[in-house]
Amino acid sequence: MKKISFLIVALCCVAFYNCKDAKKGEKDAKAESEAMVEKAVETDEVKTITFTMEPKSDSNVAGTVTFTEEDGMVKMVAVLSGLTEGEHAIHIHEKADCSSADGKSSGGHWNPTREPHGAWGAEEGYHRGDIGNFTADAEGNATVEFSTDLWCLGCADETKNILGKAVIVHQGKDDFVSQPSGAAGARVSCTGIIE
DSSP states (O other): HHHHHHHHHHHHHHHHHHOOOOOOHHHHHHHHHHHHHHHHHHHHHHHEEEEEEOOOOTOOEEEEEEEEETEEEEEEEEEEOOOEEEEEEEEEEEEEOOOTSSGGOOOOOOOOTTOOOOOOTTTTTTOTTTEEEEEEESSSEEEEEESSOBOOOOOOOTTBTTTTTTEESSSOOOOSSSSSTTSSOOEEEEEEOOO
């Protein structure tokens, strides 16, 4: 009889610990599931917009510009063709208006912090639209990649929000000295950044 009682107590203990392990497994599975949902929500927070560049100033410069915002960073990728070989400037301008034949309807460089024109990150100052220079190959093609946490896509901070602005590609290179625009020459391609 003692053996049977001992066996029953042992079985109860085993059953109790198995139930406890099963509940722990359920909690682990639930926590893992919640983490996956949280990652999915974070993925939903990625914003991407793509625009087509249109030729200006009697050029053939075309392409696309894609902006992707994730984890507080905005990445710009511009894929361009029809350029002359060599260096060219690319900037964000203050108005999403590419209606004029010379692209000047887009206004000046986007400069919400009212700083002098300069190279991105310069101690003396720079415009939030002063992206810089890039090089086109012998076939006139170029890809420009740029990332910053000083831009956003549609946030309330007007010193960061690039919606309602334009991307301009210039015929020449930015000298980073001439005010207010770097003497980069004609505007050869334009796209308005509109949500």
